[in-house]
Amino acid sequence: MNRIVVFSLLSLMCLSLFSQAEITEKELKNHILFLTSEKNAGRYPGGKENKRVVRYLKKEFKKLKIQSFETGYKQHFEATLRVEKNIEEKPMVKTCNVVGFIEGNDAFLKNEYIVLGAHYDHLGFGGPSSKSDKKNAIHYGADDNASGTAALLEIAEKIASEKQALKRSVIFIAFxxxxxxxxxxxxxxxxxxxxxxxxxxxxxxxxVGRLNAKNHVYMGGAGTFPNGMELMKVLAEPLGINPIVHAGSVGGSDHVSFYKKGISVLGMHTGGHPQYHTPEDTIDLLNIEGETLVCEYIFRTIMEIASTDYKMKFINQD
Structure with a gap:
């Protein structure tokens, strides 16, 4: 580990001592309870449930004083919904990303951005991506991905409390x-x-809601930026996290879209499980205490890169 990275890590440890907003189990759980509620019916794109979740996310962004872009917090688009084989295509639906940012303080580096993202949608009542034989049953998506959406809000809150330390700007996106x-x-x-x-x-x-007894956090893409593999291991150690770090293995979720554009990525998760894409992916099976640890890990990763002049460049792993 070079001297610059060591110095940055020491600085980050000092910053954490003065944090004004902690990542808490209570707040994570409250976000997940809302997202997985019966009235939100599995957070399917389009319709009143989608709009309700978007309003909630927008309200949270505003409460945290996350800035909107000129077009507002909502980035509207139309989505083609997946259907079973030999089933007529559904009409396109209107949905959106919820986007905001915190501006960095360095005159030059504030024009560089770190993006933190998580998708807020799930499968509604199932459909072709369901792994269950239960028909018309709410797929609650507690781990996938209410856990990531809740983490997005909690990490954003903590970063907002330390925004004076930011050199680079940070964009938050609920996809x-x-x-x-x-x-x-x-x-x-x-x-x-x-x-x-x-x-x-x-x-x-x-x-990111099912941290196991061995504290494994899995990630792909750590080799897409300089010293990424080493950095993620160093940041994990004081937290007692055992990272499973891959240089490549970029696949399976929204970071893929960025990687295909030549942008460095980290895809973070706590592992698969039998309840994936079934109605049984419920909040009672989450490790909320463990998720607070995962959130802290990701927070420290962002601050290490956004609050220093950490040298960034894209490294292709194909």
Whole structure:
């Protein structure tokens, strides 16, 4: 580990001592309870449930004083919904990404961005992506991806409390229609709100609520930026996290859309489970205490890169 990284890590440890907003189990759980409620019916794109979730996310962004872009917090797009084989296509539906940012303080580096993202949608009552034989049953999506959406809000709150330390700017995105084929992230990178060349890292959280007894956090893409593999291991150690770090293995969620545009990425998750894409993915099976640890890990990763002049460049792993 070079001296610059060591110095940065020491500085980050000092910053954490003065944090004004902690990541808490109570707040994570409250967000997840809302997202997985019966009235939100599995957070399917389009319709009143989608609008209710978007209003909630927008309200939270405003409460945290996360800035909106000129077009507002909502980035609207239309989504084509997946259907079973030999079933007539459904009409396109209107949905959106919820996007905001915190500006950095360095005159030059504030024009560079770290993106933190998580998709808020799920499968509604099932459909072709369901792994269950239960028909017309709510797929609650507690881990996938209410956990990541809640983490997005909690990490954003903590970063907002330490915004004076930021050099680079941080963009927060709750993606719509990920389960329909990464549609929200694809729309964002094709219609970016900042030049893509200025996005230096995209961190994606998809299923971060099931930290196991060995404290394994899995990630792909750590080799897409300088010293990424080493950095993620060093940051994990004081938290007692055992990272499973892959240089490549970039696949499966919204960070793929950014990687295809030549942007460094980290895809973060706590592992698969039998309840994936079934009605049984419920809040009672989450490790909320463990998720607070995962959130702290991701928070420290962002601050290490956004509050220093950490040298960033894209490294292709194909």
């Amino acid at each position: 719509g229609a990920e389960e329909q084929g990464l549609l929200g992230s694809q729309f964002f990178v094709e219609n970016p709100l900042v030049p893509l060349a200025q996005i230096k890292l995209m961190i994606n959280m998809d299923m």
